[in-house]
Amino acid sequence: MKNLLFALLIIGCSLSAFGKEGMWIPTLLEKYTIDEMQEMGFKLTADDIYSINQNSLKDAVVIFGKGCTGAMISDQGLLLTNHHCGFSSIQSHSSVEQDYLSDGFWAMSKEEELSNPGLTARFLEQMVDVTDSVYANCDSLQAGDLQLKLNENINRLQKNASEDGKYEAVIKPLFFGNQYFLYVYKVFPDVRLVGAPPESIGKFGGDTDNWMWPRHNADFAIFRVYADENNEPAAYSESNVPYQPRKWFPISLDGVKPNDFMMLMGYPGTTQEYLPSQAVEMLIEQSNPDRIKIRTARLNIFSKHMKADPKTRIQYASKFAKSSNSWKRWKGEIRGLNRLNAVEKKREFEAEFEAWYQQNDRLEEQYRSVLPQFDKLYMDLLPFDRAYNYYQEVVFKGIDVFGLPGYFPKNDSGWKRMSESRRDLYRQAIATKIDEFYRNYDKETDQEVFLKLLRMLRQDLDPSFLPADFKEMFDRYDDEKIIRKIYDKSVLADPEKMKEISLNFNEKWIAKLQKDPLVELYHSLRFHYVRNIELVYREVNEKIDDVQKTYMQGILAMQKDERLYPDANFTMRIAYGKVQGYEPRDGVEYDYYTTLTGIMEKVATDHPDYQIPGKLKTIYSSKDFNGFSENGEMPVAYIASIHSTGGNSGSPAINANGELVGLNFDRCWEGTMSDIMFDPDQCRNIMLDVRYMLLIIDKYAGAGYLLDEMEITGNTD
Ligand code: ARG
Numbered sequence: 001m002k003n004l005l006f007a008l009l010i011i012g013c014s015l016s017a018f019g020k021e022g023m024w025i026p027t028l029l030e031k032y033t034i035d036e037m038q039e040m041g042f043k044l045t046a047d048d049i050y051s052i053n054q055n056s057l058k059d060a061v062v063i064f065g066k067g068c069t070g071a072m073i074s075d076q077g078l079l080l081t082n083h084h085c086g087f088s089s090i091q092s093h094s095s096v097e098q099d100y101l102s103d104g105f106w107a108m109s110k111e112e113e114l115s116n117p118g119l120t121a122r123f124l125e126q127m128v129d130v131t132d133s134v135y136a137n138c139d140s141l142q143a144g145d146l147q148l149k150l151n152e153n154i155n156r157l158q159k160n161a162s163e164d165g166k167y168e169a170v171i172k173p174l175f176f177g178n179q180y181f182l183y184v185y186k187v188f189p190d191v192r193l194v195g196a197p198p199e200s201i202g203k204f205g206g207d208t209d210n211w212m213w214p215r216h217n218a219d220f221a222i223f224r225v226y227a228d229e230n231n232e233p234a235a236y237s238e239s240n241v242p243y244q245p246r247k248w249f250p251i252s253l254d255g256v257k258p259n260d261f262m263m264l265m266g267y268p269g270t271t272q273e274y275l276p277s278q279a280v281e282m283l284i285e286q287s288n289p290d291r292i293k294i295r296t297a298r299l300n301i302f303s304k305h306m307k308a309d310p311k312t313r314i315q316y317a318s319k320f321a322k323s324s325n326s327w328k329r330w331k332g333e334i335r336g337l338n339r340l341n342a343v344e345k346k347r348e349f350e351a352e353f354e355a356w357y358q359q360n361d362r363l364e365e366q367y368r369s370v371l372p373q374f375d376k377l378y379m380d381l382l383p384f385d386r387a388y389n390y391y392q393e394v395v396f397k398g399i400d401v402f403g404l405p406g407y408f409p410k411n412d413s414g415w416k417r418m419s420e421s422r423r424d425l426y427r428q429a430i431a432t433k434i435d436e437f438y439r440n441y442d443k444e445t446d447q448e449v450f451l452k453l454l455r456m457l458r459q460d461l462d463p464s465f466l467p468a469d470f471k472e473m474f475d476r477y478d479d480e481k482i483i484r485k486i487y488d489k490s491v492l493a494d495p496e497k498m499k500e501i502s503l504n505f506n507e508k509w510i511a512k513l514q515k516d517p518l519v520e521l522y523h524s525l526r527f528h529y530v531r532n533i534e535l536v537y538r539e540v541n542e543k544i545d546d547v548q549k550t551y552m553q554g555i556l557a558m559q560k561d562e563r564l565y566p567d568a569n570f571t572m573r574i575a576y577g578k579v580q581g582y583e584p585r586d587g588v589e590y591d592y593y594t595t596l597t598g599i600m601e602k603v604a605t606d607h608p609d610y611q612i613p614g615k616l617k618t619i620y621s622s623k624d625f626n627g628f629s630e631n632g633e634m635p636v637a638y639i640a641s642i643h644s645t646g647g648n649s650g651s652p653a654i655n656a657n658g659e660l661v662g663l664n665f666d667r668c669w670e671g672t673m674s675d676i677m678f679d680p681d682q683c684r685n686i687m688l689d690v691r692y693m694l695l696i697i698d699k700y701a702g703a704g705y706l707l708d709e710m711e712i713t714g715n716t717d
Pocket of ligand 1: 084203206207210211321322325646649665666667
């Protein structure tokens with residue numbers, strides 16, 4: 001029977017996709033993955049990817065800003081990342097007169113590049129397993145004392161590795177603290193904007209196409225890293241020169257075919273592949289549905305007002321995009337996990353785990369309590385998880401005006417101690433923030449969200465999670481009337497008044513704001529949240545983390561002969577798979593690539609998210625693709641079965657020869673559950689075909705001089 005099962009498994013594997021679950025540690029490829037990668041067609045060695053003795057691909061992959069990946073594509077510091085990763089930089093240089101978001105931006109020489117204060121590129125110098133050093137002198141310690149000692153060791157090791165600030169040294173736990181790695185980065189603070197396509201090309205399809213296949217946007221932007229004369233990091237200065245990286249990616253025009261080997265190098269942010277069944281069940285049954293319900297209400301109100309008024313459409317575009325991004329992913333997660341029977345699969349695994357530790361007394365002693373503890377702790381967490389999500393989605397992220405009270409002091413004690421010059425600085429800072437806030441604020445919209453979301457809070461949460469005055473308000477009065485009244489009476493909903501207050505801020509206003517009905521309501525909710533929800537929520541989660549650490553230790557011991565990868569934690573990882581389409585649902589088959597013809601098909605629908613500049617239409621109709629096409633067709637995007645997540649945006653997509661052929665920017669909706677459980681049949685990452693990017697730079701933007709810097713190989717048409 002066992003043999004039969006095994007045979008079925010093998011047949012199953014060869015019939016199904018080549019999907020390759022896993023985000024691998026670059027220093028451990030030799031041990032875990034390189035053989036398989038080479039069997040799948042990869043022609044380089046593990047040392048070519050990561051080495052500290054020679055230049056390797058890892059020297060060409062950076063952390064771009066705070067949450068994205070970037071790739072070096074020339075010997076003069078040219079950096080490739082996504083348009084959506086460079087978005088805020090592009091936006092910061094834009095104004096109504098000079099709208100780089102709408103029109104795109106192209107520096108026609110190095111002098112025209114634009115500096116971006118605060119933006120950095122981090123290069124990984126090295127990474128080392130420091131588990132033993134982190135656990136030094138910890139043998140006899142328990143719980144709290146153990147954590148203190150671990151933190152002490154971590155701080156000391158980080159400090160030493162930073163060499164007096166020359167490097168940024170970070171130690172991160174892997175496998176829930178069963179392992180620790182030290183990461184040493186060189187941080188370059190002078191990163192300049194070189195080019196970005198117009199949004200109509202870079203974000204073509206907008207939120208309609210977000211998370212979806214087939215996809216047609218050129219989600220790229222180009223920056224340049226600058227260094228001092230010694231090629232070392234330096235703050236922005238005119239005398240800085242383009243950084244010469246140790247390694248950069250050659251770009252291949254050879255394109256991709258089905259079953260081609262494909263690899264991503266980058267910085268995936270967070271996954272949770274080792275959760276117990278209780279956690280996955282809570283996510284499917286409660287956490288995701290709660291958050292989706294609240295966001296659906298908010299997004300619907302946004303939509304209505306955005307359709308009715310062009311001004312509101314612009315004001316709320318970014319808020320809408322931000323909120324809908326996770327909203328859409330959560331929905332995909334639920335669908336994907338249910339399709340996989342994820343909870344059932346987890347339970348089966350837990351049964352195996354139980355059988356494993358029951359084989360001897362020592363293991364039994366060590367792991368017996370894990371599963372029952374999960375049972376208890378997730379039961380404890382359940383009501384607090386709901387309250388936590390409701391407060392987050394309603395009070396802290398949902399109602400915009402609730403963001404304002406936090407700008408102002410709650411009482412006058414600190415204010416009294418401030419010097420007059422400090423007070424002036426404070427007023428200026430507040431005035432700027434207030435100004436920014438109201439630029440993207442529409443009273444009608446916000447008020448409607450306010451009423452709708454507070455009602456949900458009242459109706460859906462157990463009364464013990466709500467402050468008495470809030471409940472009373474609903475019980476004693478007509479809620480619609482009272483909520484409107486609060487909103488109308490508050491100065492927070494009066495932009496002109498608020499501007500005046502911020503410029504003349506003084507003790508009198510502190511006193512007045514204390515009595516403002518909206519401020520009062522906010523503080524009452526926040527106070528209740530901090531005291532009665534957040535504390536317990538964190539406490540239970542800390543206990544869960546402890547149990548999870550033991551559980552993980554057990555899984556590692558039980559599966560010691562299998563390849564296990566640690567959850568993503570925004571450190572450099574390698575993931576690989578094959579170029580291939582998929583079947584998203586019954587009767588539908590998706591091809592692995594898209595073309596410019598598909599863009600024209602979408603344009604023809606007249607949908608507002610599908611508009612392109614006339615110049616791109618002309619390029620299409622002239623069929624003159626500067627040699628970037630393939631058999632007369634202009635490729636745009638393609639998909640592969642690679643395990644990726646948020647943070648992989650901007651990751652170079654690398655072919656079997658180690659050349660850059662694509663740029664990762666999204667995942668297909670049907671596979672978004674891969675953060676919790678991977679499905680080789682459904683999980684696909686989406687990449688921009690580098691040839692479409694080159695067409696846009698060269699033919700559309702006329703910035704072909706940038707191509708001269710790149711190392712371009714192969715050819716198509
Ligand atoms: N879904 C992608 C990611 O998770 C892209 C988001 C930006 N694009 C958009 N249309 N909102 O980050």
